[in-house]
Amino acid sequence: MSEQGGDQDVVIDVHHLTKKFDGRAVVRDLSMQVKRGMIYGFLGPNGSGKTTTIRMLCGLLTPDEGSGTCLGxxxxxxTNQIKLQVGYMTQRFSLYQDLSVRENLEFVGRVYGLAKPAQAARxxxxxLGLTGREEQLAGELSGGWKQRLALGACTLPGPKLLLLDEPTAGVDPKARREFWNEIHALAAEGLTVLVSTHYMDEAERCHEIAYIAYGDLLVRGTVEQVIAASHLTTYNVTATDGVGINALAQELTDKPGIDMVAPFGTTLHVSGRDAAALDAAIAPYRARADLDWKRSEPSLEDVFIDLMGKAKDNFQ
Amino acid sequence: MSRLLPTAAPRRMPGSGFWRKTWAMLIKEFIQLKRDRVSFAMIVMIPLVQLLLFGYAINTTPRDLPTAVLLQESSDVGRSILAALKNTRYFKVTNLAQSEAEVDRLLASGKVLFAVEIPAGFERKLRRGEMPALLISADASDPVASGSAMGALGKLVQTALVHDRAVPDTGEAPFEIRSHARYNPAGKTEFNIVPGLVGTILTMTMLIFTALSVTREIERGTMENLLAMPITPIEIMLGKIIPYVLVGFIQAAMIVGIGIALFKVPMLGSVALLAGLSTLFIATNLSIGYTFSTIAQNQLQAMQMSIMYLLPNILLSGFLFPFAGMPVWAQWVGDALPLTYYVRIVRAIMLKGAVASDLHYDAAAMALLMLVAMTIAVTRFRRTLD
Structure with missing residues (x-):
């Protein structure tokens, strides 16, 4: 992707960001551009620097190296101008548990200097569909409602950019789906959204994704581009008797040519970076009558686990 | 794939294991205590500092009471008495007054706690055996300090006169001491304690309210949200402090009201002046509490810091023990505490009817301490999570 600094349509444009804590680089040489109206997925294992990057974007952390702009x-x-136009939803629920839904929203409205905070909160x-719960204390809400409230609080002042840090962690599938429908609706209204997540189905709902591991941005693009760029070959194996799969997994793991083995119920995903080597490695097993082999597309998860493995190899 | 479960089922000890489980808990507590450096320091610091500080500093027998002397006659006896006052550790002659009006002013403003007047004709009457009167005025708003000083004075003067051969050593004092306990003639302790309590209670509650305010936001995770919003540290601080100014004000009104109604403490000065200076004192304490809040890592540490701060306030501010009786270094510590000034202010307004011009020094010192605390608080407050 080309560097497009200065472009009006680029909302986030940062270059070579590095952040160290106690001399250890948590984010290393990270560059990224996010266009207006885009839902940008930010993926990576725990501790990979996602939160740190988001915090640098909204002025909560100062980068040690690198530079860039957010909303210009x-x-x-x-950072003061950025804070006025960015809605940041923290990983941990960070509204006041001992204030009611309405009081929390009114507080946010007042801090952002809205002319009519009470009206905006209403x-x-x-x-958000919180009618009937406005007087409930935020701390008493269930996980899904808390997350809706948090989203409501950060969209209340009418931001141009949303930074959502693992917004759906611990939320049930229905609430998650509704949440994502809302994010798409917000993006359709012209809002740009950067969202970090661990869920692959959520990654697939993003316009573009970036994968970061151990402080390095490893890959970015659309889901199709990321999968194509992985050069991963994957087979799905099903055992006819259903249970033999675990023994097979033991056998295949660490065989040369096989980079990844992951059980999914009665099916095993077997992947390799080198298609020829993979075919050679599984050849003896393909003849077995109790196993049913099918060539398939690698899933996004397969791609990421593979990337993570590679990054770890480089890191160590 | 490697095994995750232990290869053999672990062997269990017999019995309910009451002591083993207690032991497990005990080990965990020790490890956590070791990690919490501040608590660990408190375990050592509290006994050590408190013992050394207060063991040496607190003395109920006052020393170096600031004293004014008014010599209405120029005589050998007068000079002899003055020399005796200067040579004792009880008194410290800070002012040689020229008139009774000046003595009154010095006492009212709190510059001296004690005044000795040698009237005209004292020496002549003494030599004739006419029992002249030595006039003493003491600031009895602190009855402990003034009482023991008055007791010491008679003996001191007589010894001096005998020594200088001004009077024969008969054992009987050839003069009388006419003492005037000002501001609290009956020497009631509650007149001294109740005004002091206004300050002490305010320090306690104001400090605890704000000491937790920032650390609570950090512990609950709301600080991250707050920092991501367009609000400045000064706005956060003022927004957190101002509600408690009102709370403190209500508290102060309650204590003063009860003091007057139940303990019959007089209110000689202006209520408006007391209210104004109390507001300043409350704001000072809130700023200090807020400063603690920006330094402490968690709410427990903030509480510990508050307690560490509270003890010298109670013991070294002149609230419980006479300020003049403390060694100089302890007075320096006392001078750094806003309560020291406020205790003087409340006592002066309620018991002495002091007016604004008598109190400008104490008020200015308090305002200075507030500015220092606020500056530290705002600079300590981090705008980022770096």
């Missing part, structure tokens, strides 16, 4: 404002010197409550 310098992320080092113009409107947000209606939009």
């Amino acid at each position: 404002f310098d992320i080092r010197t113009q 409107a947000a409550i209606q939009r």
